[in-house]
Amino acid sequence: MTTWTARIALAAILVLLSACGGGGSGAGAGLAGRTFLSTEVTGHTLVAGTRLEVGFPQDGKLTAQAGCNHLFGDVSFGGGRLQVSGIGTTDMGCEQARGEQDTWLVHFLSAGPSFTLTGDELVLTGAAETIRLVDRRAARPDRALQGTRWVVESVLDGSTAGSVPAGAEAYLQFDGERVTGDGGCNRLSGRAVPGPDTVTFSDVRFTLIACADDRNTLDEAVLATLSGVVTVKIDGDRLELRAADGKGLQLRAG
Known part of the structure; x- marks a missing residue:
């Protein structure tokens, strides 16, 4: 799959997702204001040098990154699952493998993975893949503006x-x-x-x-x-x- 083909496939997925509905936060209230970084992915091999990021900047909102573009959308929680809708994306040109990984993450999130939050660890489980993540503040504290x-x-x-x-x-x-x-x-x-x-x-x-x-x-x-x-x-x-x-x-x- 070429980079442009990956972009077209991702765009088609986003159009379909935008037609889906959102909802309230409920059981996901403990996620609001937190960002998580992947520590282990099973069922999928990440592109070398990349790390998944999933964030919940405010109640009902989700952001994500798989190594290329920034993804963002609405999220609600029901039955212990993430229900993601209205996903949008930036439009940076990236190498083919990273573009395809963007598409894979959109598929994973749109399928409604189950989630378990235990302290600083978040586990997302799909039909064939599991993503383990840790709170960004524990894994990667904020760097200082000065001296960096x-x-x-x-x-x-x-x-x-x-x-x-x-x-x-x-x-x-x-x-x-x-x-x-x-x-x-x-x-x-x-x-x-x-x-x-x-x-x-x-x-x-x-x-x-x-x-x-x-x-x-x-x-x-x-x-x-x-x-x-x-x-x-x-x-x-x-x-x-x-x-x-x-x-x-x-x-x-x-």
């Missing part, structure tokens, strides 16, 4: 996430009220004043090296984000920077 090398993984524009050009590395490092780093082509530095869940950027300057068009585009996306008051969200080793216009960056601790 944050590598850009995707560029955000509303609900769309675009991938970084192959071979390019853009990163940010925060030190006190300063930010330094690289936009993927040019070096950068400027003022970055941290606040509660925000950073206020000003006087951010880039060097002026000529680069290929795709790296210039990445430079421009990074520079556009590092301006004014930007919302900061840290989840384990991931950082999201989001400007008021919905544009931003997703980064991972290097």
